[in-house]
Each structure stands twice: as C-alpha cells, then as structure tokens.
Amino acid sequence: MSVTTGPTYIWGAMLPESVATDALRGLRAGALRAALLDRFRQRGWAGPTLEVVARADPRSVAAFRFNAASTRAADLAPWPAGPVTALGDAVHATPPTAGMGAGAAIRDAAALLEQLSEVAGGVTTLPEAVGRFEAGMRRRGSEVLTRAMEGVRLILATDTAGGTDSAGDGAPRIP
Secondary structure: OOOOOOOOOOOOOOOOOOHHHHHHOOOOHHHHHHHHHHHHHHOOOOOHHHHHHHOOOHHHOOOOOOOOOOOOHHHOOOOOOOOOOOOHHHOOOOOOOOOHHHHHHHHHHHHHHHHHHHHHOOOOOHHHHHHHHHHHHHHHHHHHHHHHHHHHHHHHHOOOHHHEOOOOOOOEOOO
16 A cells, blocks of 8 residues: 655546457556556657656556446436435446545435435425435436536547647647
C-alpha cells in the first residue's frame, strides 16, 4: 500500500472497449504501467503526462472495468414501490468521473430519510413515501448519469490522434 506524504498525482485512463483494452485487464503492476505508457506514446501523448505515469508506483496501477446505468429515468428503479428499496449505485451505477456517484448516494440517503420521517410522523404510509423517494431518485439519478456520461464522452474523445496536442506537451485537446 502506498502512503502519501507530499504532493501526489492521481491519474486514471479511461479507454473504450476493444480487443486491445481487454488485454490490459489481464496485466498487473509494472506490466500494466508499461503497456499504458506504450499506448499513450502511440497516441501522441508526451512530456509531463508520460512522466506522471512512468513515475507511478507499479503496485498502485490496476485495471478495472466499469459499467454505468441507463441515463433514462424510466429505466431506473423499474419496480413497484414497496417496503424495500435501493439507492446509490445499486440503482444508478455512475462511472468514476467527477466523483458524482458518492454524492448521488448521499443525496439519495437524505431524500429517503426525509420520506421516512413523514412515515414516522404519521403523515404518509411507507409505500407512498418509498414511491415518492423512488420517483425523485430516478430523476436525480438520471441527471447525475447524464452529466457523468458527458465526462466519459469527453475523456474518450481524447483517445484519438486528434485528441492530443501536436505541440507535444501531452495535454489533451477535445476535437
């Protein structure tokens, strides 16, 4: 486990599904770091960006596949409201862009607590409260997923020769 004691770079690479990227998932540590460096060099990345990757502690480099829920509100929580519900990534799995998933789960929990308080106060029934919570969660989840997927599209747009700076500073340029 790496311990951070000073300024630290945290980086990640988001790559589109392909045979080449499937092969990366089988690599670990230094082998994965080397493969990513090769890919970045082939894509025209250079300079400081490559240095960050090259200096990464190999034990801290790992590959993960992620999925995201549909951005359509109608697709989220498509079950009848009842005494049991779900929230956060269990309903609206959010890609790891901009830290939105955890925030959405916290907002879900607060909204559920608000609805359950009304049940405890005798204002409404549990199925009605859960139904209102789920309707709001679908709307909020759809909004968060839409914003998160915009970030994914921008990140994937840099995975082309046109997505890198021809000046060689390694900074991504969105076409």
